[in-house]
Amino acid sequence: MAVVATTTYLYTDVNLNPFYVQGSQVTDRGPWSSLTSYAYPDVVQIGVDQYVAIAPNTNTPPSGIVDENWSALVVVEEQSSVVNAGSDYYARLLATLALETAWVGTQIGSSAYNYAEAAYNLAIIGTNNPGGFSVGTDAYYLAESGTNIGWAAYLLAQIGTNTGTAALNAAASAQSTANSAFSIAVIGTNAAANANAFAEIAWQLAQFGTNTGTLALNNAATAQSTADSAFSIAVIGTNAAATANAYASIAWQLAQFGTNTGSTAYSVAQSAWALAQLGTIIPPLSSLPDVFIPAPTAQQHLVFDGSRWTASDAMSTGAVSAFTYYLDVADTGTDAYETLLPSPAGGTEVVEVRSGGSGATTWIDSYLTSYLNRTQLTAGIWTFNNYIHVDYGSNSAQIIADAYQVSINGTETLLFSGTSAAFNSTTPVLVPILLTQGTYPTSATDKLGVRYWFTTPSPSVAIYFYHNGTTHYTNIQTPLTTSHNDLAGLQGGTTQQFYHTTLDQNEALRGTVGNPSDGNRYVTQTDLTIQAGSVTSIANSAYYTAQSGSNTANSAFSIAIIGTNTGSAAYDLAALAYALATAGTTGQANLVAFDAWQLAQFGTNTGTAAYNYAAQAYNLAVTGTNAVITEQGTRSQEDQFLQNQISVLQSVLGLSFAGTVTLFTAQVRYGKPDTNFTLIDGVLASREDSKFVWEDFDSYGTTTGTTPVGGMTDGSSWNGNGSIFTNNLWIGVNGTDWMNLYPTGTITSTTLNNGTGWSGAGTSWGDVYWYRFLGTDTFESYGTGTLSISGTEINAGGGWVGTAQCYTGSNRP
């Protein structure tokens, strides 16, 4: 609804002080916009409501009936509509009547006064002229009549005044009631706004709580779903594992059957091989035409003599690459043998002390090697390096070394024996035994044993036999060359476990000889027996089946583990979801929701209370409005009485109460008593400012002190605001002198000797020393910052030519 220029409006400040304004005095800015800046007297429209800006603002919409920026603008009364009803109307009307009655009374009184004055004059004339007494008497009566009339007018005026006062009070009461209703409405509206804010917060909290619960529920559902899936997977995995286990069991049984069958087949194959070997008859070597071996002896070799093969002893081998065994005190665990090692064991020197008598062969000690791992003891020189001595130089002894072949089952076979020369040293000496021996066949699992003895011609002797340590380490130098398995740097396996294969085995393993055949016994033969082939096939099938089953079982096991883990995770998630759900039901979320609910309840209650207040305010306002309407329709007794009085007065005086009245008021804020208002039917039609400049300071606070006061903004007809300055200079008025105390003419040093506050006569100067201030600059008119090289920013002040020139230490010319 647009602002109507001829309509009077009402608005308030934040203290609810009412202000009336004509529509022509405000600026209608249309609907409120966040992009527009507003200031008084801008008026905006929001729906059917109008608001006037009471302070400059931007993007700050009205928040209520009145706030620090906006006030609701309400229609007071439209000038064009004549309202001839209601207590206000009657109050105005009555006041007008009272005024006019008073005016008439005054006029009548004035006339009465004139009449009385004339009567008085006539009375004087009558008094001075006895003949005129009657006239005076008449005049007296006339005066008395006039006085009575004046009294009647006075009474009428008093009645009118009282009536007007009553009307004014009634209007004030109505205004007060309306103000109260308005204030209550404002309070109610603000309370409703606050309640609405609380309710909104509560709603948000409730929404947050609901969302949190929903989220927890969703998480629980997701966890449940995950757990279900995991459970399904676990069931599948378990079933698969069970199936795999069954297959594996079958496969194991098949494999066992296959293995047994294969084992049987192997035995059969061994037998078949033996039979095949027996089936191949090789002629004796001696029957060959190019061989001549009429009496071969053991350990002899075939030697080609240029025309035929003959038997001959094997060539001995040098000791350079031979084995040397060292006696070690460590027990072998075989009989009473200690150890023969291929390398010195070191350690503490050990002395074996034995006693013997004449003619006896006394055992000293026995030593045993590990597996010889060879099939022959090569021929050559055996040197037994013995460190030994006797107890007394008068005694002598001989040491004996017996070499045995010790089979794996413990059978000992004497190979050879040697006896040293006699010795009678009482300190350790080397007593060797040198033997030259031929070859001896051995098994790889045979060991070499050496037993030491001694004999003596003396009745009683003690011998001391040394080994270990570093000085007297008894050892045996053999003709044994280092066998293959004793070579250093061999790879694959440990001692006695080297992975050597024959050419056939190697070729069979490498597959270079094709499929297995009878000619290669290291390869599974296919035709040993029919059962063996079947068993092999079955065994292979069983093996592959078992392998497949194992793989399946492994896969099932892995899947089961995954399923179990997934199930565990799902269980944990489910537990977490349950905890969250529980928390959502009885825990923190519930507390938050409960708090939100309480807040919402509080907001609702507050809103309800605010609503009730607003409703009460509304009802009061309606009641007030209805009262006015009711009064208009039914008219109270007082109004009726006043109306009757007015009617009587109108009829008596014959007056018409239409038109314009101009009055003066002394109760206008910041107004001077001479402020002129024009009211038309009780409506402010115009106002004139004070007739002259004035200021009564009543509108200001009571700040005191010496601080300069600025911003005196009230009063009227001033050109700008007022300011007050105090003089807080230290220099006060200390000395005064009025030159009019002295005669005119040239002064001397003692002429100026009057006045107060001086310690002596004044001193005068022949000329004025300081002519004037010439150049000044206080720099206040400049901005801050670094000057340019020229320094030309310094261009203000007085008494200068041009701008300043500044230099630094380096840029000076």
Place this chain on the structure above:
Amino acid sequence: MPVLGQRAFILAPTTDKFVALANEEFTRKIDLTGFGNGWSKIRVALNYAITDTGGGNITNTELFVGLCSGTSFPYGSQQTVNAVGHVFGSQSASTWTRNAGGYFSGGTFNVLRKVGVTLPQTAAVGAPTYIFPSTASPNRRGWLGVTFAQTATTVAVNAFTEAAVSTTSDVWYEHFAYVTNQASTPFVVSSGSETVAITNSNTLNPGASWNNNNLDTVDIYWSNATYRLEIYAIALEFTN
């Protein structure tokens, strides 16, 4: 280059701007229109303060307050046309003692005239203990004046600073104008009383034609690059 800054004070103007010199020189030509160059006396007065060291002394620093001829070749130039002034301190051997209460004092001073790179006339100036205010809290501004009285053959230079007793008070504009406008030896307003300024002077005798290159420009040079000379106002008193 010099900077324009501002500092808060208790007395008006409570926010006062200044030109700060740090091994820099300020020159500005005086408007002598209507008076010519035959002036008798000119007093150059500064409302100023030196940046507080916080307790230490300032060494090997000079403050030149004087007049020169034109703004192109002032006192600090290698081609000084004609400069006369009072040098407080020295760039080679001087100590500006920082005293309790936050002011500096010193006792090495000279009156001199400079042309080109030479000092044709110099004269020591007794041994007064001049006083220089600092920016120590509470902030305050001080007063310093140098009066030049010239004749056809001589030029007398008379320097003034506050006494130590007045360094506790802020010389604000009213006081600054009051002190500057006093004849002879000024009194500096301080703490409810007036204290006579510390002064000493000497007269140079450069001989005839010494001021053919007229002294028509205010010339202020502060050689210390660390601690600034903050000039809040410049005023010239002039006698025809």
